[in-house]
Amino acid sequence: MRPQTADDRPQTREEDEPAFNPPPSVVRRPSSLAIVGLGLMGGSLALALKEKNRAQKIIGITRNRATLDAALQRGAIDAASAELSAARDADIIVLAAPVRAILTHIHNLKEIARDGALILDMGSTKREIVSAMNQLPERLRAVGGHPMCGKESAGFDAADATLYQDKIFVLTPTARTNECALNTSRALAHTIGSRVIELDAERHDEIVAAVSHLPYIVASNLARTADDFANGDEMVWEIASNGFRDTTRLAASDAQMMLDILLTNRENIADLMRAYARRFGELADALYAADEKTLRAILERAAQSRQGFNRKSKS
């Protein structure tokens, strides 16, 4: 038996307890689950899994001691560790950290994870992560994942067992994905109430650049422009109402998390920023020229598209 230290072994760890339970045909023995990162996403996952099955054993791993204490106290996890090596006995290892931290974890898990362990991530971009997963030794399984939900508030305090309910959970196959790994990942997503879409990493990253990363850039740039305009005049913020609030909401997202996302999806976002800037210029030209006909055509088309989105997502 390997020596145990306080740091690299879970603080409490009961072996052979029933744990995460996908259909018995898929996984033959009770599996143990480690969640690396206990922020909004990892914390919410732990809470959601616990809500479905309190008996399931979850190891929480993060360097943030206060978060480990809070997660133990809230009953989100059964064991806590500050070290990735605590994932060594887990059958399923979920990586719920900023994208570049996930990339580091994948690399380090090459040595740590047990034979046949499944690594599933929850990062917001998939190309670089899937590429790193493809480099894992053949003894390991890996599936890329991206739950399409979030809040502008980060951290375990914002975690919420219902975060994944009725949300899309994208799964992206890798060179280390087999049918069993995919089934286990699907079962996990279903357990927390999500609907699974399978999508390759390239298309995933293109789509999220358009519907998630560009909206963040646009919101952030609007918040900055308004802040520069206000220049300390509190009247500006008094007058700002729901429209401003909603349009800029994403700007409050955690900058470190977003930086990782932007830098690992740079080409797709750059393409879309150019497309956005070109259309913004067309709109500006029509407005400067008071070209009512062009302006109306542009605004009506956008309104129709957005109203159509409302109808689709309500149904």
Next chain:
Amino acid sequence: MRPQTADDRPQTREEDEPAFNPPPSVVRRPSSLAIVGLGLMGGSLALALKEKNRAQKIIGITRNRATLDAALQRGAIDAASAELSAARDADIIVLAAPVRAILTHIHNLKEIARDGALILDMGSTKREIVSAMNQLPERLRAVGGHPMCGKESAGFDAADATLYQDKIFVLTPTARTNECALNTSRALAHTIGSRVIELDAERHDEIVAAVSHLPYIVASNLARTADDFANGDEMVWEIASNGFRDTTRLAASDAQMMLDILLTNRENIADLMRAYARRFGELADALYAADEKTLRAILERAAQSRQGFNRKSKS
């Protein structure tokens, strides 16, 4: 007595009934109120006033017969007319129409409104409206108004008695504003639950360009860019989640209403579009160059500003 026709007189009109009741010190006799335009804003105003005082007589004026019927049926108004001339006996005339329609109404009310009548508008830009109000004959009173609220759904069907509750109602003095007119306008805003801010038309239009019109442009342009990107691929809309929904919500606004707003606040919006585009370019440059330090500084500042706005508007 003037001859009455079905079109230019209210369909039902009871004289000398108690009506809108500001403090007795301000208005000496029961006043009658006409609301021109019964869309989201005018309809919500009628419903809110009725909720506070069912005895108050309200004349609803719009060319949309179906809306008049719906408003009568829902008890929002007591009398209905398709003609502006039906406002001739009203002590208070509220203009709740798109900005350029308000400009036409102000012009036409020169002949129609009774001596001493107060004209209050609810248009989203104030400079052109206040300028038109300044041209009214001296026998009339006029105050510019702009309640800072709205929904992306338009029309009487979307009207809601609580729309103005706890919202800011901007009042803008004109050359036809005296203390009595201002007090009556304030009382009306307070009756529907709003908080009044007095602001001159120039500063109002600058501020709403930043916190309302630029956000609309940005949202509309984002919706159009995403729609072009999607190019019919429904998967894009399936993946789009709350972030996209919120950032683009304003894009679904009524295009005609927004066109009036943009064209009557063109210079301010153009200035802010230039400021926005310049910052968007800085962000794009930093991203293309993978200049993490600059990117982080830009995104963190926007996040801090937006988080600060959250704290302010929650308190």
